[in-house]
Amino acid sequence: MHQLRQAVAGSSALPDLSGVHYAYSHAAYEAASDQRASLQTWLPRELPPLLGAGPLRVIGVGVGDGSVDAPLAAALATNHRQVEYVGIEPHAASAAGFEARLGSLDTGCLTVTTVAGAFDDYEPAGSADLVHFVHSLYYMNDLGATLDHALAMLRPGGLLVSATAPREPLCVLTELLSPCVGHRLWCAEDVTEELAARRLEVWSETMLAGLDLGDVLTAPHGTDEPVLDFLVGARTATMTAEVREQLIVYLTEAAVFSNPGVVPHPIEITIARVP
Ligand SMILES: C[S@@+](CC[C@H](N)C(=O)[O-])C[C@H]1O[C@@H](n2cnc3c(N)ncnc32)[C@H](O)[C@@H]1O
Numbered sequence: 001m002h003q004l005r006q007a008v009a010g011s012s013a014l015p016d017l018s019g020v021h022y023a024y025s026h027a028a029y030e031a032a033s034d035q036r037a038s039l040q041t042w043l044p045r046e047l048p049p050l051l052g053a054g055p056l057r058v059i060g061v062g063v064g065d066g067s068v069d070a071p072l073a074a075a076l077a078t079n080h081r082q083v084e085y086v087g088i089e090p091h092a093a094s095a096a097g098f099e100a101r102l103g104s105l106d107t108g109c110l111t112v113t114t115v116a117g118a119f120d121d122y123e124p125a126g127s128a129d130l131v132h133f134v135h136s137l138y139y140m141n142d143l144g145a146t147l148d149h150a151l152a153m154l155r156p157g158g159l160l161v162s163a164t165a166p167r168e169p170l171c172v173l174t175e176l177l178s179p180c181v182g183h184r185l186w187c188a189e190d191v192t193e194e195l196a197a198r199r200l201e202v203w204s205e206t207m208l209a210g211l212d213l214g215d216v217l218t219a220p221h222g223t224d225e226p227v228l229d230f231l232v233g234a235r236t237a238t239m240t241a242e243v244r245e246q247l248i249v250y251l252t253e254a255a256v257f258s259n260p261g262v263v264p265h266p267i268e269i270t271i272a273r274v275p
Pocket residue numbers: 026061062063064065066067068088089090091094117118119120134135136139140
């Protein structure tokens with residue numbers, strides 16, 4: 001990391017991942033990891049028992065194309081339970097994907113609303129039972145204000161759920177290389193600290209997963225470049241040879257001992273209940 005930091009300090013900032021390339025490289029990255037499949041199982045299994053039996057109002061923040069939300073919405077809208085599910089997503093094409101994916105669920109109990117915009121500007125019509133952020137808190141300008149905004153939307157007893165990566169080797173890399181956006185990259189530790197400061201009942205679980213870097217380590221200019229782009233949160237095509245070399249050394253050292261192509265890709269799920 002020391003050598004990588006030195007190489008980065010001597011080079012220009014990398015270009016941002018924006019719009020279409022963000023969504024495209026995100027899809028490639030998720031396809032290289034077993035984390036999403038675990039989330040798609042964990043959330044529909046663990047959240048419904050925490051939410052009671054009545055009708056529900058759910059707000060998903062930064063829902064992307066709805067890949068994680070669809071199984072959760074389907075699990076919640078069972079046994080004739082009415083579910084109002086709002087998905088907030090500023091990237092228009094991803095928001096359209098969310099709408100299509102949730103709209104195609106075969107249940108008569110689900111009402112889906114898509115908000116193609118940022119969370120900061122959203123004001124809900126009524127109080128929610130669940131507000132969740134799956135891999136989206138990193139990007140918020142002000143983490144404390146975002147959590148307060150979400151907590152204010154919840155009814156007493158409602159749940160705030162954050163699925164955010166801990167500040168471990170992959171997040172440390174993103175923090176270093178992403179051109180970021182006027183604030184630090186918020187990680188799971190920041191979320192739990194903010195929630196603890198609000199004296200809420202909070203519990204967390206770390207889900208282990210692995211990101212298969214495939215050819216990234218041996219042929220970093222190859223077809224896996226979108227995976228590398230999303231991993232560092234920037235376009236890597238213009239990366240200097242020195243930074244690239246140190247990046248590959250860092251990733252090689254971060255890899256799982258028994259499986260040199262795979263780096264640990266954990267996610268921390270934190271749940272807070274509003275009193
Ligand atoms: C890593 S993706 C996660 C998408 C989805 N939750 C999933 O796990 O597949 C992060 C998402 O957060 C969205 N996002 C970024 N800033 C946001 C904001 N201010 N309000 C709401 N969503 C935001 C991005 O557009 C992106 O789709």
